[in-house]
Structures are given as structure tokens and as C-alpha cells.
Amino acid sequence: MRGPESLWRSAPPASRWAAAGVGVLVLTGASLMAGQVFEESGPSAVAGPDDRYTAAPDCASVPEEAVGGLVDEAALDTSGGGPMDDSDAVRCAWTSVGTGAAPRTLQVDFRAYFTDAAGDTSGASAAADAVAGLEPFQRGSAAAPAALGEGALLGRAGPAGTSGEAVFRDANLVVRVVYVGAADPGAGAMDEGRARDGAAQAAEAIAEAL
Numbered sequence: 001m002r003g004p005e006s007l008w009r010s011a012p013p014a015s016r017w018a019a020a021g022v023g024v025l026v027l028t029g030a031s032l033m034a035g036q037v038f039e040e041s042g043p044s045a046v047a048g049p050d051d052r053y054t055a056a057p058d059c060a061s062v063p064e065e066a067v068g069g070l071v072d073e074a075a076l077d078t079s080g081g082g083p084m085d086d087s088d089a090v091r092c093a094w095t096s097v098g099t100g101a102a103p104r105t106l107q108v109d110f111r112a113y114f115t116d117a118a119g120d121t122s123g124a125s126a127a128a129d130a131v132a133g134l135e136p137f138q139r140g141s142a143a144a145p146a147a148l149g150e151g152a153l154l155g156r157a158g159p160a161g162t163s164g165e166a167v168f169r170d171a172n173l174v175v176r177v178v179y180v181g182a183a184d185p186g187a188g189a190m191d192e193g194r195a196r197d198g199a200a201q202a203a204e205a206i207a208e209a210l
Helices: 004-009 064-068 123-132 192-209
Strands: 017-019 024-026 075-084 087-095 104-113 153-156 163-170 173-181
Touching (some): 064 192, 075 104, 104 123, 104 192, 123 163, 123 173, 153 192, 163 192, 173 192
Antiparallel strands (some): 017 024, 075 087, 104 173, 153 163, 163 173
């Protein structure tokens, strides 16, 4: 059976939900971290001259206060990434599960899209298309904060009512922020609105820091 880090790495945020109250993460989906190799005529392995981000930011680019304000006793549980089809990706996850604090997890996915090898599609255009393609997952969606820019999304991360997700784009970079937890008598009920607001709060802090 795969361990927690393997499960974290294998799931896109829009398709996972957490029963964090019992320390269990139920995750589905294809691996974000699988590197791929392409011929020169295929997808580009490096950023183009007009791509603002030449690599996905690392986990240290997420402000500490953004994590600490949402996850007490937060510990970096997952940090990794690598090249993908016309892009570079990094995933970070902080959790309090297993500590004495309320069960909470904050996950941040960075993906920098690159201009394709033929120069037909810019990295920024590919990133915009990627965000637009995520809209169907936005069950219970709400208006995203204006600070996240045009096309940003805010809604539920999955079928559980205790998960929220914010998605925004900065040039050729797409950032997905998921905040999940469980009801905890000592920290107040963790409902969909609170989870969504937490994801938006963290996304705004990240956008300002970039």
C-alpha cells in the first residue's frame, strides 16, 4: 500500500477530498509529478524568451504567514516537482494532521507553462486555457477576489464540504491552492465557506509575494 507522500503526489487538487478528522486522505487522479521526455519537434522542455516564469516557484515562495494563519503547527509534508508536457510543476503541502492542532491541510500547486517548440502557443496562452478548462469543477463556486486577477476561480475542491480551492494565473504561471480540514470543537466548525475563504486568503498572499 502506498504511503501518505505517494498518495499526495498522485492526486490533482480538484479531484481529492480529505477526512482529516481521522487523519485519512482519500486521493484519486494521475500523478502530477511524472516527468516526460519529448523529441525536439514535440513539446518544449524549456521556457521561451517571452515566458515570464522559466520554472515553477519552489515551496519557499509561499509566505510563512499564509501557511501559519491557516494550519496550526504546520509541517511541510510534501515538496517536489519536475518537468511535464510544455511546463514545469511543483507541489507543496503543509499539514497539522498527527499533531495536537485542529486537522488542517494547505496544498499549493505551481505550474509554469512554456511556449511550445513550434512557437504556435505562448506559455501565457496555454496557462489561460488551463485555468479556463478547470471551471467545470467549481461546484458551489463563488466570486474570486479581484486581487487574483481576471479568470481566477474560487470554489469547492471536491465532493467534501470541508474543502476549498482558489486558482489564479500570473502570466504563464498557474497557481492552485487547496485548503481542507474537518470539524473540530476546539477550532470551530470547518465548513465549505470557511475552507473556501482560507484558500482565497492563501492565494492572495501568494499572488502578492510572486
